[in-house]
Amino acid sequence: MAEEASFRDAVASVPGLSGASESAAADQQPKKFPKGVVLGKDGKPCRSCTSFASWAAQTKKDVSTGSRAVSTTATAVASGPPADCPPDVETLGRSTWTLLHSIAASYPELPSQGQKSDLLSFVGLFSKLYPCWVCAEDFQGYMARQKPQVNSRDEFSQWLCRAHNDVNRKLGKPEFDCSKWDERWRTGWKDGRCD
Numbered sequence: 001m002a003e004e005a006s007f008r009d010a011v012a013s014v015p016g017l018s019g020a021s022e023s024a025a026a027d028q029q030p031k032k033f034p035k036g037v038v039l040g041k042d043g044k045p046c047r048s049c050t051s052f053a054s055w056a057a058q059t060k061k062d063v064s065t066g067s068r069a070v071s072t073t074a075t076a077v078a079s080g081p082p083a084d085c086p087p088d089v090e091t092l093g094r095s096t097w098t099l100l101h102s103i104a105a106s107y108p109e110l111p112s113q114g115q116k117s118d119l120l121s122f123v124g125l126f127s128k129l130y131p132c133w134v135c136a137e138d139f140q141g142y143m144a145r146q147k148p149q150v151n152s153r154d155e156f157s158q159w160l161c162r163a164h165n166d167v168n169r170k171l172g173k174p175e176f177d178c179s180k181w182d183e184r185w186r187t188g189w190k191d192g193r194c195d
């Protein structure tokens with residue numbers, strides 16, 4: 001049987017959840033969900049805020065077959081949701097970082113005032129609209145502490161790399177060497193593996 005946790009536990013299990021959100025969450029009616037399931041502000045499980053493993057535990061589906069009430073397999077859970085299913089927090093995150101770093105890679109070396117203004121608007125709106133709300137709130141917090149730098153491609157790509165590393169640290173993932181940003185996201189690695 002899946003391990004159960006209260007509403008507060010489920011929300012508090014998300015690294016970096018802000019105090020304001022946590023106290024708002026605590027005001028809600030307690031419900032039982034498996035540990036790791038993050039609730040949306042509507043009090044329902046938020047799929048794009050939750051890992052597939054926790055989501056599968058909550059729906060009690062066999063993720064390899066899609067049928068109900070069959071035990072999950074570790075391999076299927078670890079590989080994330082099937083490609084044609086709604087994304088979990090990791091699939092969404094991976095795709096989003098790809099988009100954000102690719103936007104940085106195509107940003108001009110010498111942007112016009114209009115391009116700078118567009119990029120600032122984009123990251124501001126992005127941070128409000130990102131479907132994982134706990135991720136979005138943390139990203140807004142990062143942007144408040146470290147203002148987006150948009151004066152050139154290099155400046156923005158380094159700012160974005162540091163922002164991504166801030167999330168990596170929070171999740172216990174290794175930090176990326178930002179001096180390698182250009183090879184990872186724009187030119188391809190010097191060893192030719194991307195050619």
Ligand SMILES: Cc1cc2nc3c(=O)[nH]c(=O)nc-3n(C[C@H](O)[C@H](O)[C@H](O)COP(=O)(O)OP(=O)(O)OC[C@H]3O[C@@H](n4cnc5c(N)ncnc54)[C@H](O)[C@@H]3O)c2cc1C
Pocket residue numbers: 014015016089090091092093094095096097098101130134135136138139160161162163164165167168171173175176181184
């Ligand atoms: C704005 C935002 C906030 C998020 N907040 C949360 C959160 O609060 N909780 C949560 O569980 N998940 C969060 N995520 C998702 C999380 O960051 C990861 O995307 C997810 O865990 C999948 O991680 P991954 O190991 O596949 O690699 P990802 O972190 O998705 O990275 C993809 C690839 O980018 C490269 N890379 C890694 N770090 C950097 C860097 N610093 N600069 C440039 N390239 C890099 C690597 O090649 C890596 O394989 C967030 C995602 C975004 C976009």
